Amino acid sequence: MLLSFSPDVELGGFHWRLFNVGYNHQSNGRADPISRSWDRLIAEFGIERGDFALLIRPWHVIDEGGDDNPDITDYYGHGDITAVYKWHDHSFSLMGRGSFDTGKGAAMLSWTTPPLLGPLRGYVQAFAGYGESLIDYNWYQNTLSIGIALNDLLDRPR
Numbered sequence: 073m074l075l076s077f078s079p080d081v082e083l084g085g086f087h088w089r090l091f092n093v094g095y096n097h098q099s100n101g102r103a104d105p106i107s108r109s110w111d112r113l114i115a116e117f118g119i120e121r122g123d124f125a126l127l128i129r130p131w132h133v134i135d136e137g138g139d140d141n142p143d144i145t146d147y148y149g150h151g152d153i154t155a156v157y158k159w160h161d162h163s164f165s166l167m168g169r170g171s172f173d174t175g176k177g178a179a180m181l182s183w184t185t186p187p188l189l190g191p192l193r194g195y196v197q198a199f200a201g202y203g204e205s206l207i208d209y210n211w212y213q214n215t216l217s218i219g220i221a222l223n224d225l226l227d228r229p230r
Contacts, residue, residue, distance in 0.1 A: 074114075083119070090118025090127070095134075100206045108206045110144055111135040123158040146174045147202035147209050161186035163224035169203075176202050184224040195221040 074094035081088040092115065099109035112131040119126050130151035133144075152169035163184040170177020178201025185194035197217040203209045 086119045086121045088117070088119050090116065092116040096131070098206060102207070104140075106207060107140050108209065109140055125156040127154040127156070129153070141209060144203075144209055146171050147176050147178075149177055158224070170201075178203055184221050191222055193221045193224060195219045 074092055074096075077091040079088045079091050094114055096112045096114050097109065098112075100107065102108070111134040113134060114129060114131045116127060116129040118128075128151070132150070149169050149171040152167055154165055154167040156163060156165040158164075163182075165180075165182045165184075167180040167182075168177065178199065180197060180199045180201075182195070182197045187193055195218065197215075197219075199213065199215045199217070202212055204213045204215055
């Protein structure tokens with residue numbers, strides 16, 4: 073469940089255009105012993121300036137999944153920050169999250185190409201850290217993903 077608002081407030085040259093609040097349940101849909109789930113209250117703030125946007129998403133964990141993953145915040149922390157930059161119809165984003173207490177976290181760098189065929193864009197993503205998938209939240213991984221995207225984070229309706 074998510075409530076979304078568009079404050080449209082200007083602050084020092086930045087435009088505050090996004091404010092989301094909601095409840096998030098995430099689960100891998102598996103049974104024990106590989107079941108993973110957690111419940112969070114999430115807020116998300118989005119500001120932008122020209123071709124740059126910053127998304128700040130803190131969360132409060134309601135239930136870490138009981139015995140499934142009682143230490144998940146040691147790896148995911150209590151929020152993430154994503155910076156997005158658009159250049160000549162290419163989009164670049166960098167997400168970071170982590171726990172100050174444990175020093176564990178993750179970074180994800182993404183590139184979305186200009187449209188290749190209709191609205192379809194190429195997509196490349198590099199991930200390093202913990203929590204690339206919920207089932208392996210406590211394993212450090214480096215992954216490279218390639219795929220197709222329908223839009224990018226800074227696409228706006230015309």
